[in-house]
Amino acid sequence: MNSFSLADCTSVDAALAQLKNGAVIKAGGVDLLDRMKNGTDQPTRLVNIRNIKELRGVHATDQGLTIGALTTLAEIAADPAIRAHYTVLSDACGHAATPHIRNVATVCGNILQGLQCWYFRSAQFECIRKGKDQCFAFSGLNQYHAIMDYGGCPSVAPSSAAVALLALDAGIELVSASKGKRSVAIKDFYVQPDSNPHRFNVKAEDEILTAVHIPLPKAGTRSAYQKYGDKESHDWALADAGVVLEMDGAVCRRAVVTMGAASPVVRRSAEAEAELTGKPITMETARAAGHAAMTGAMPLSMNAYKVQLFPVAIYRTVLLAAGQMDRDPGAAG
Ligand SMILES: Cc1cc2nc3c(=O)[nH]c(=O)nc-3n(C[C@H](O)[C@H](O)[C@H](O)COP(=O)(O)OP(=O)(O)OC[C@H]3O[C@@H](n4cnc5c(N)ncnc54)[C@H](O)[C@@H]3O)c2cc1C
Structure with missing residues (x-):
C-alpha cells in the first residue's frame, strides 16, 4: 500500500475544502482500503468523513425518507419504518456482505463501491476501465460477469443497496465547493461502459454525496429483495432482484423489477x-416476469x-413482495 495522509473532518464544509489535488473520500473504508491494498487505487490523501454527524441518520419527511450518506447498512436494516414501508431496502441492506461489514459500511459508500471484476481489481491487469483498450474477461474467467448490456466491459453492478434504491425511484444528493448542491435520480447516476468506459457514475471528483432521498410509497405498495450467491454470507450476489408492487386490491397497478449482478449498471426490466x-400476482405471472x-x-x-x-430470483422475490411466499431459505445473506 502507498503512503498517504489523512484529514479527519467533522463538517461537510471542512471535507469539501480538503477535497482537492486527487484527495479521496473515506466513509466506512471497506471498499476504499481494499482497493488501496490491491494497489489499484493509490491516493496520497484521504478525507475521512466518518465523523460528520450531519451525514448520519434516517429522517422521515412529508415527501418521503431522507437517509444520511453515512448511515450504515446495519442501521438501515434495523430501522422499523424502513422495514415496514421500504422493505426492499431493508432486505437489501440487511443481506449485503457480512454482519461486521454492515456495521461499518455506509449507504453511499455502498452505492459508490468499485466494480468487483477480478481483472479490474488486480493491479496486474490494465483493462478498458483503466484507460486501456482490452477486456480480459471476455476470453478469460467470466463466471461472475454480466449477461446483459455489457458492451465492452462485462463487469457487474456490485451494490445491493442500489438494486433497492433503483426500485424505489430514489434520488441522490450531492454537494461540491464549486457548484453547490444538486440532486440526481439514481437511474441517471451510473454511466454505462458503452457510453464512457472510464467513468462509473456522474459524481465529480470534488463532490460529496450527502444523502439519499426516497419518495413516499403510494398506498398499497409492497416490496422485497432477495440475493442468490455461491455462499450463505461473505460474498456478493450472483443474481439479486428488487421488486416493488403497487397493488390495487388483487391487481398490480404498477410493478418495478430491478436486477443487480446482471449488467455493469443496475437495471430495471x-x-x-x-x-x-x-x-x-400469481405463480404464473411471477414466473412469466422472471422469464421475460x-x-x-x-x-x-x-x-x-x-x-x-435470475428467473428463479425474480419469481421468488415477486411472490415474497406479494406476501405469497416466505423469504427463500436458499437465498444468501
Ligand atoms: C466479503 C465482502 C462481501 C461483500 N458483499 C457485498 C454484498 O453482498 N452487497 C454489497 O452491496 N456489497 C458487498 N460488499 C461491499 C461492501 O458493502 C462495500 O465495500 C461497502 O458498502 C462500502 O461502504 P464504505 O462506507 O466502507 O465505503 P468506502 O470504502 O469508504 O468508500 C467507497 C467509495 O465511495 C467513495 N465515497 C464513500 N462515501 C462517499 C460520499 N459520501 N461522498 C463521496 N464519495 C464517497 C469513496 O471515496 C470510495 O471510492 C462486500 C464486501 C466484502 C469485503
Whole structure:
C-alpha cells in the first residue's frame, strides 16, 4: 500500500475544502482500503468523513425518507419504518456482505463501491476501465460477469443497496465547493461502459454525496429483495432482484423489477414489469416476469447459469413482495 495522509473532518464544509489535488473520500473504508491494498487505487490523501454527524441518520419527511450518506447498512436494516414501508431496502441492506461489514459500511459508500471484476481489481491487469483498450474477461474467467448490456466491459453492478434504491425511484444528493448542491435520480447516476468506459457514475471528483432521498410509497405498495450467491454470507450476489408492487386490491397497478449482478449498471426490466402490470400476482405471472427478464440475455462462456438463476430470483422475490411466499431459505445473506 502507498503512503498517504489523512484529514479527519467533522463538517461537510471542512471535507469539501480538503477535497482537492486527487484527495479521496473515506466513509466506512471497506471498499476504499481494499482497493488501496490491491494497489489499484493509490491516493496520497484521504478525507475521512466518518465523523460528520450531519451525514448520519434516517429522517422521515412529508415527501418521503431522507437517509444520511453515512448511515450504515446495519442501521438501515434495523430501522422499523424502513422495514415496514421500504422493505426492499431493508432486505437489501440487511443481506449485503457480512454482519461486521454492515456495521461499518455506509449507504453511499455502498452505492459508490468499485466494480468487483477480478481483472479490474488486480493491479496486474490494465483493462478498458483503466484507460486501456482490452477486456480480459471476455476470453478469460467470466463466471461472475454480466449477461446483459455489457458492451465492452462485462463487469457487474456490485451494490445491493442500489438494486433497492433503483426500485424505489430514489434520488441522490450531492454537494461540491464549486457548484453547490444538486440532486440526481439514481437511474441517471451510473454511466454505462458503452457510453464512457472510464467513468462509473456522474459524481465529480470534488463532490460529496450527502444523502439519499426516497419518495413516499403510494398506498398499497409492497416490496422485497432477495440475493442468490455461491455462499450463505461473505460474498456478493450472483443474481439479486428488487421488486416493488403497487397493488390495487388483487391487481398490480404498477410493478418495478430491478436486477443487480446482471449488467455493469443496475437495471430495471421493462419486460418483467409488463408481465405483472394490470394483472393479479400469481405463480404464473411471477414466473412469466422472471422469464421475460431474460429477454436479450447474452451469457458469456462461463455464466449461462445466470440465465436460469435470475428467473428463479425474480419469481421468488415477486411472490415474497406479494406476501405469497416466505423469504427463500436458499437465498444468501
Ligand atoms: C466479503 C465482502 C462481501 C461483500 N458483499 C457485498 C454484498 O453482498 N452487497 C454489497 O452491496 N456489497 C458487498 N460488499 C461491499 C461492501 O458493502 C462495500 O465495500 C461497502 O458498502 C462500502 O461502504 P464504505 O462506507 O466502507 O465505503 P468506502 O470504502 O469508504 O468508500 C467507497 C467509495 O465511495 C467513495 N465515497 C464513500 N462515501 C462517499 C460520499 N459520501 N461522498 C463521496 N464519495 C464517497 C469513496 O471515496 C470510495 O471510492 C462486500 C464486501 C466484502 C469485503
